Amino acid sequence: MTAADRLRNTMSSCGSMVSWLSARHDPAARMRNVDLIAVLVAVLLPWSTSGVGIGMVLWLAALATTLELRPFLHSLKRPICVLPIALVALAAMGTLWSDAPWSARTYALSPATKLLVLPFLFYHFERSTRGMWVFIAFLASCTLLTVASWIVAFDPSLSLKAPGEPTGHGIFVKNYIAQSQEFVLCAVVLAFPIITLLRDGKVRQALLLALVAANFVVNMVFVVVSRTALVTLPVMLAVFAMAHLKWRTNVMLLVVAAVFGALAWTVSPQLQATTDKFARDYRVYKEFNQPTSIGLRLEFWEKSLRFFAEAPVIGHGTGSTRGLFEAAATGPAILAQGQVIGNPHNQTLNVAVQWGTVGVVILYAMWLSHFSLFRGEGLAAWIGLMVVLQNMFSSLFNSHLFDFHEGWMYVLGVGIAGGMVLRARSGDAESSGTTRP
Structure with a gap:
């Protein structure tokens, strides 16, 4: 390599460093970086669990460089932000009256914490155009x-x-x-x-x-x-x-x-086998007490309703579900009545067992507040509406809000679409000469 080549490489490296340093102080570049990390997370979501986790940490770190504290704190007053925060706060407080080991309490708290990302997504994508x-x-x-x-x-x-x-x-x-x-x-x-x-x-x-x-x-x-x-x-x-x-x-x-x-x-x-399995699973469960998919759900739901009736107001506490199922198990583990689980495969019952009526009210208030956010026209509103609707109905058969993959689909879909809808409404209010509520 000649001296001229080395000089050109050095100049190129310095130019790249200057561009990087200028981007750090360029608000538009910082915003673009936050958007690009969100795009990367969306690409990884169907493929990788760890990639999404790492990507969201990077996204929050990048967002911190663009966050304006006073407007962000003001945005937290909206019900769409207050209610997910309240549900996580209730889950955190629920660790105090739970009889489960502390490892089980913190493990059960973790799936709910992803909801805390929603206010940040609303805030950022209300400002972003991407x-x-x-x-x-x-x-x-x-x-x-x-x-x-x-x-x-x-x-x-x-x-x-x-x-x-x-x-x-x-x-x-x-x-x-x-x-x-x-x-x-x-x-x-x-x-x-x-x-x-x-x-x-x-x-x-x-x-x-x-x-x-x-x-x-x-x-x-x-x-x-x-x-x-x-x-x-x-x-x-x-x-x-x-x-x-x-x-x-x-x-x-x-x-x-x-x-x-x-x-x-x-x-x-394949479709015939999937639909035929409904009736077959139910029959095998009722006649032979075998732990089929439908049979186990019926078993889990029946026991969960009983657990809820025992502590209807604030529930048994965070992480208590598995211990309750262990105490209620009858017969060998190979039978349906002997199965033990920490997730009753129903989002409402999952919340009700741990945090009682208070938790269920907050859960449905959150769902409804997000659902009402997407009333209106436009593709962003349609995306958000379908994300909420899918999560609510699929959570009849699973705890999808707390599951990793489906939970992040909800958080990212609602947070990004919600920010886009809020931005559009803000623009409409400004063009009509009114202020945003």
Whole structure:
């Protein structure tokens, strides 16, 4: 290397350092960095658990360089921020009256703490103009995951699941419940821009998005789908139809959906097996006391209601669930009545057992406050509405708000879409000459 080359390299390095230092003092660059980390987290969410955790820590650190304390504290007064904070605070206080070991109390508190990120997301994406970047990144990542799912469906040995862990049919990473949640959300959310593009006469763009949405649906029909997704998908589509389509169109789509559903069930062995498993699991549980999926849920729910009745106001405390199930277990562990669990597979009962009626009231007030935030027009409002709706209905069969993957889907979806909606409303208020409430 000549002296001239070394000089050019040194100058280039100095230039890069100067650019980095200037970015540290450039508010626009700092905001962009926060947005890009959020995009990275969205890309990682369908694939990695540890990546999301590390990414969110980096996101909060980057956000701290842009945070203006007084406006942020003022934003915390809104119910959409107060209620998730209140639920986490109740969970923290619940450790004081729990009889569980402290390790169990802190372990049970951890899943709720992700809700504390919501106020930061609302605050940042009310200022940022790049919220849609995050959703596009998530859609692209989920689309890539369908490709991996199709590949693994034909060759299960290519799955990245840990050795000895059941890979399932068409599961590349994580599990079929998380994958189904992602695919359902993407497919339903795409319905809004597809209809909008068709109304604007942009048929090619609408067909392209329709193909992407169809890819998610076909994968669930022929590869793998969770029973929770089978329940939530029709509900979400019904809400879309009632909100955005005329009644005649709804009738026509209902007929088409019925025909398509019957045809899909006829030609898809995977879908037949999933739906047939409902009745089979219930029969095996009732007749032979075997721990099937549906049977265990019924067993967990019945016992949880009894635990709730024993402490209806403030519950048994954080982390108490497993100990209660251990005390209530009867018979050997291979039978349904002998099963012990720390999660009753229902978000309401999960909260009710630990924090009683107080916790349930805060939980539903939070859900409803977030639901009401997304009343209105626009893609961001539609995304947020579907995220809340999916979480509420899927939480009838799982504790999805506290589960890692589905919980972060809720926090990121509601936080980013909520910030975008708040920004749009602020702009409308300023253009009309009114002040924001």
